[in-house]
Amino acid sequence: METEKLLKPIRETGIGFYAAAGALSVVALWMLAAWLYQLRNGLIVTGLRDWGVGYGAPWGVYIATFVWYIGIAHGGIAISAAIRLLRLEAYKPIARIAEVVTVISLMMAGANITFDIGRPDRIFNMIVNYWSRVGHSPLVWDVTVILIYMVLSISYLVISMRDDIAALRRRLPRLFAPLYALVLFGYHPEEREKREQMLWWLALALICLMTLLSGGVVPWLFGLMVSQAGWFSALQGPYFLIGALASAIAAIIVVVFLVRRVLGWEKEISAEVFSGLSKPLAVLLIAYLYLVLQEQLTILYAGPPAEQSISHALLFGHFAPLFWMVIGVMAVSVAYLGLQWLGALPPSVGRTAIAAAGVVAALWVKRVLIVVPTFLYPRLPYPTGIYVPTWVEWSLFLGTVALAVLLFMGFSKMFPLMEMEVRR
Amino acid sequence: MVRYGMAVDLDRCTGCTACVLACKMENNTPEGASWMWVFMHESERFPDVKIDALPRPCMHCDEPPCTYVCPVGARFSHEDGFVLTDFERCIGCRYCEVACPYGVNFFNWKRPEESAYFDFGKEASQLYGTGSVSEATGTDGLPNRNPDHAKKYDGRLVAGGGQFVGVMEKCTFCIHRVKKGLKPSCVQNCPMDALIFGDLDDPESDVSRALSRKKAWRLLEELGTEPKVFYLGGRPPGHDVRMLNTGKRV
Numbered sequence: 001m002e003t004e005k006l007l008k009p010i011r012e013t014g015i016g017f018y019a020a021a022g023a024l025s026v027v028a029l030w031m032l033a034a035w036l037y038q039l040r041n042g043l044i045v046t047g048l049r050d051w052g053v054g055y056g057a058p059w060g061v062y063i064a065t066f067v068w069y070i071g072i073a074h075g076g077i078a079i080s081a082a083i084r085l086l087r088l089e090a091y092k093p094i095a096r097i098a099e100v101v102t103v104i105s106l107m108m109a110g111a112n113i114t115f116d117i118g119r120p121d122r123i124f125n126m127i128v129n130y131w132s133r134v135g136h137s138p139l140v141w142d143v144t145v146i147l148i149y150m151v152l153s154i155s156y157l158v159i160s161m162r163d164d165i166a167a168l169r170r171r172l173p174r175l176f177a178p179l180y181a182l183v184l185f186g187y188h189p190e191e192r193e194k195r196e197q198m199l200w201w202l203a204l205a206l207i208c209l210m211t212l213l214s215g216g217v218v219p220w221l222f223g224l225m226v227s228q229a230g231w232f233s234a235l236q237g238p239y240f241l242i243g244a245l246a247s248a249i250a251a252i253i254v255v256v257f258l259v260r261r262v263l264g265w266e267k268e269i270s271a272e273v274f275s276g277l278s279k280p281l282a283v284l285l286i287a288y289l290y291l292v293l294q295e296q297l298t299i300l301y302a303g304p305p306a307e308q309s310i311s312h313a314l315l316f317g318h319f320a321p322l323f324w325m326v327i328g329v330m331a332v333s334v335a336y337l338g339l340q341w342l343g344a345l346p347p348s349v350g351r352t353a354i355a356a357a358g359v360v361a362a363l364w365v366k367r368v369l370i371v372v373p374t375f376l377y378p379r380l381p382y383p384t385g386i387y388v389p390t391w392v393e394w395s396l397f398l399g400t401v402a403l404a405v406l407l408f409m410g411f412s413k414m415f416p417l418m419e420m421e422v423r424r
Numbered sequence: 425m426v427r428y429g430m431a432v433d434l435d436r437c438t439g440c441t442a443c444v445l446a447c448k449m450e451n452n453t454p455e456g457a458s459w460m461w462v463f464m465h466e467s468e469r470f471p472d473v474k475i476d477a478l479p480r481p482c483m484h485c486d487e488p489p490c491t492y493v494c495p496v497g498a499r500f501s502h503e504d505g506f507v508l509t510d511f512e513r514c515i516g517c518r519y520c521e522v523a524c525p526y527g528v529n530f531f532n533w534k535r536p537e538e539s540a541y542f543d544f545g546k547e548a549s550q551l552y553g554t555g556s557v558s559e560a561t562g563t564d565g566l567p568n569r570n571p572d573h574a575k576k577y578d579g580r581l582v583a584g585g586g587q588f589v590g591v592m593e594k595c596t597f598c599i600h601r602v603k604k605g606l607k608p609s610c611v612q613n614c615p616m617d618a619l620i621f622g623d624l625d626d627p628e629s630d631v632s633r634a635l636s637r638k639k640a641w642r643l644l645e646e647l648g649t650e651p652k653v654f655y656l657g658g659r660p661p662g663h664d665v666r667m668l669n670t671g672k673r674v
Contacts (some may be wrong), residue, residue, distance in 0.1 A: 042589040043516075044533040044674070051673035052527025053458050058518040118516020118531065118590025125515055127494040132497055137521050139495040226647050227489060227525035305663035379529055379644065380480075381465045381661045383670040 006416045007171060009263055013413065016262075024406040031399020035115060036391050043118055047389045055385040057375035061393040062116035065400065066369035069109035070146070070218055071244030071363065072251040074210050076102030077153045079252060080160075081203035090276065093269050093418050094256050099157045100417075101255055104407050106150045108400040115396050139218040149209050156202045158183055159195055164420050176294055176414045215241030228374040230299060230310035239291045246284040247363040250356040253277050255408070257353035259417060268418065274349045275340070278356075282337040285330050285359065292327065306379040313373050322365055329362040426651070427505040428597055429624040430611070431552060431634045432479050433659025436618035439464050439477025442611035443619060446590075450598060450609035452568055453585035454539035456674035457530035459595035460610045465665035475668070478498070478661060479619065482507065482528040482595035483612065483651030489531070490520035499592070505652060506597050508582040514591040521592060525644050528594050533674060535589040539570055551590065572600040597621075 038045050049056025076098035081092045114120050126133075126143060134140045165172070165183050172180060215237045222228075223236030253274060260269045296315060299307040314323045333355040339345040340352070378387035389397075411417075439462055447453065447460035463478040484507045491499045491507060495658035501507055509520075521529035531659035544566050566586075573584025585593050585601040598608035602621075606612065611619040622629035627636075633652075640654040 011526075042532065042534050045488070049533065049673055050521065050527075050530050053461055054456055054530070055673055058521045058531060068434050074586050116517070119514065119588075122496075122513070122515045125498075125513055129495075129497045129513075131496055136492045137495045137519070138493060139517060144493070225489075225493075225523055227523050309663075310486055375522075379525055379663075380527060381665050382527055382532070383667060386673075 003168070003171075003420070005265075005268070006418060006420065007168065009412050009417065010172060010190060010414070017409065021406060021409055024409070025134045027402035028399055028406055031396055031403065034395035034399065035217055038396075039120070040393050045390060045392045047387055047393060049385075049387075051375035051385055052382040054271065054380055054382070055376075055383045056186055057372045057385060057387040058376070059116070059371050060387055061368065061389045061397055062112050064364065064371045065397050066109050066112040066116070067218060067240075067367045067371070068247065068364045069105045069112065071104035071214060071240075071247040071367075072360075073102045073109065073149070073153075074214055074244050074248040076105070076248070076252065077156060077206045078210050078245070078248065080156070082161050083207045084199060084203045086206070090256045090270075091273060093265075094252065094273060096157075096160070096284060096419055097256055097259055097417055098252050099153065099160070100203075100408060100411050101358060102153050103150070103157055103412075104404045105251075106146065106153065107407070108404050109146065111400050111403075112396075119333035125349055136333075138217060138220045140219060144215045145209065145217045149206070149213055152202055152206055152209065156206065158198065159202070160419070161415060162187055162193065162195065163309070164416055166417065167420065173414075179414060186318045211241065214244035222370065229304075229377065229379060230374045233295070233298075235291065235295055235298075239288075239295065242284055243363055243366065246281060246288055247360055249277055249284065250359040250363075253281070253355055253356035254360060256350065257356075259348075259412075260325075263417075265418075271347065271349050274352045275347050277338045278352050279341055281356065281359070282334050282341060284313075285334040285337075289327070289330055289334070306377070310373050313377055318376070321370055326362045326366045326369065329358045333359050387405075425625070426502060426623040427625045428472065428602065428621070428653035429505065429542070429631055429654065430481065430597070430608075431631045431640065431654045432636065432658055433618045433638070433656045434476070434478065435638075435656065436616045437462075437477050437479060437658075438618075440615065440618055442613050442615055443479055443481075446518075446609045446613035447595070450570065450573075450601070451583075451585040451596070452531070452566075452570055452573065453539070453593070454534065454536070455673070456567060456672045457593070458671070459528070459530065459585065459593075461528075461671075462669070463661060464668040465661055466668060467662060467665045476658060476665070477659065478658065479610075480526065480528070480643070480656070481608075481653060482596060483526055483649065483653045486650035486652060487648060489523040489525070489649060493519045499555070500623060502578075502582075502599075506599055508577075508580070508583075508599065509580060509592055509594065509597055510580045511587040511591050511593070512581050516590040516592065518592065525647050525649065527562040530593050531584075532586065532589050532591055532593060536586045536661040537566060539586055539674075540566060541590075544568075570600075575600060577603065599613065619668075622632050 048058055048060050051058055079098045080095040083095050161183055165180050166187055169180055219236035219240035222231040223233055228234045256269060260266060298313050300311040313319050336355050340347055372387050376387060441462050443460045444458055444462055451459060453459055461480045463480060465474045466473055468474050482504060484594060488501060491501055495516055495517060496513055498510040499520045511589055518531055565599060577599060583596055585602045601608060607621050611621040620631045620634045621632035626632060634656055638656040641660060642651045642654055
């Protein structure tokens with residue numbers, strides 16, 4: 001890509017950027033205010049309550065949003081790592097965008113966990129007691145793998161940027177010079193070969209870790225709990241992994257679409273990138289719908305009564321409107337993407353992005369439907385629960401989305417969003 | 425070493441809920457939290473309708489899923505068989521509540537001064553002016569507090585309810601009473617002697633003798649939690665029972 005065009009978003013900032021950044025900052029500040037309100041009054045300000053006698057759900061939107069962000073976090077680095085390992089040169093232009101999405105999503109996942117716990121001031125107890133708990137608690141496994149994933153993905157992003165920053169350093173804004181100095185710490189022009197080796201191994205490690213995170217420790221949070229009907233299943237691993245990859249690819253499609261639109265990079269990011277990404281998305285969505293069928297049929301047909309009541313609530317009961325909306329959005333998206341793949345419909349970048357956005361939203365609702373229903377229909381003869389998220393929960397959820405977009409926009413003003421042409 | 429456990433004689437229980445209230449009085453639990461709870465449910469159809477009462481304390485399991493999932497070791501098994509929460513270590517993730525199949529965990533959603541049946545926070549200051557509660561009663565904390573709850577056992581703060589906002593609490597088998605040689609409050613206050621407490625490892629204890637007299641069963645035994653609360657007589661609640669009482673949403 002031409003250097004001038006690559007540097008344009010960094011060197012020129014339009015009124016649109018300021019307007020968007022201002023609006024997003026307001027939402028992010030609102031999130032901060034809502035969080036302080038929650039810290040002051042306790043989690044009573046949320047819609048969460050004890051299950052059973054308190055007829056509520058102790059986990060809700062925060063945990064569902066955490067799972068959602070972890071899922072999206074895979075997109076980036078997994079796509080970028082796959083591009084490197086499999087030498088998919090056609091997708092090179094979106095590699096860095098994807099990496100940034102990963103790092104930001106991981107941060108937002110961490111934020112949602114912090115919102116969820118009652119005593120964030122004591123969070124260091126997890127580190128103090130780490131060695132005595134890591135053998136037992138799936139939550140500690142989660143923290144471990146997420147921290148490793150975060151360190152590796154930030155390293156990957158920083159190491160892959162060094163060459164570009166070194167070449168462009170003098171043309172980048174002086175305001176962020178310390179940041180560039182940090183990225184270029186110990187830089188040597190002959191480091192290229194060593195750096196490529198490091199990136200290759202990091203890519204391999206990240207692909208392996210991804211399976212352990214979204215197909216492992218996150219589903220194990222739920223799948224190992226024999227206490228809650230509808231969760232205890234070996235299916236959770238593949239089920240979560242496929243959902244995570246689908247939401248990740250869909251989120252990357254949406255982000256890349258917006259970047260391409262806003263920066264006018266139609267030439268640099270070709271339409272083939274979108275049709276190429278939509279194919280694995282379609283396959284993953286079909287697999288996901290197939291696993292939903294497996295799960296629901298198992299607990300509805302043969303399951304003990306407690307399991308049946310969960311399935312009943314999802315398919316025909318209280319949660320049916322949400323459940324069928326999720327299935328409907330996924331089915332329409334997969335039908336559209338499939339017909340486009342088969343050539344029955346003309347390829348369209350815009351409509352692909354709309355389908356992808358639908359999938360991202362549907363998978364957020366699906367995560368709520370995994371977490372909440374089991375608490376509302378307990379095994380013992382407790383009253384049926386209710387869970388309605390309050391304005392605090394919506395504020396914190398939407399606030400993290402605004403903050404994520406804001407961080408991405410901030411990154412685009414500091415670092416080039418695309419790798420420069422590989423110079424031999 | 426002792427291994428405390430409880431037997432609940434359902435043939436004697438009338439569902440009077442004296443245990444529920446005794447627990448609330450003894451442990452100062454917040455509004456809506458019932459560490460002891462009595463399921464009241466009916467089953468069958470006229471003319472065979474049956475009404476059952478089933479008291480439900482914490483099961484103090486020998487294989488407690490809540491302790492296994494705790495990320496900080498705040499929920500732990502005491503050597504005397506209690507399953508307890510270290511209120512000073514808990515981070516409030518509520519994973520123990522998720523992992524427990526019995527629904528015995530109660531989170532402090534509100535600040536303690538607002539979670540009691542009388543709001544010693546906002547409401548009291550509106551009625552009597554700021555600071556008047558501690559001044560009027562000459563107490564340090566809330567005037568309804570049982571002073572035994574400030575006591576630590578093996579260096580850990582584990583007794584009593586309504587301790588801190590944002591931490592998990594549940595039935596402690598009244599460790600602060602048992603350590604003094606008293607029975608748990610629910611057992612002490614049962615007018616029918618339906619609740620029997622004692623050392624399961626001592627064949628001469630009340631609870632061991634009660635267990636040897638009648639066939640016992642345990643709640644959700646199939647989940648492998650090995651509860652130390654045994655039910656005598658009665659039957660496990662089926663999934664089709666009709667509830668007669670509901671909880672309270674705070």
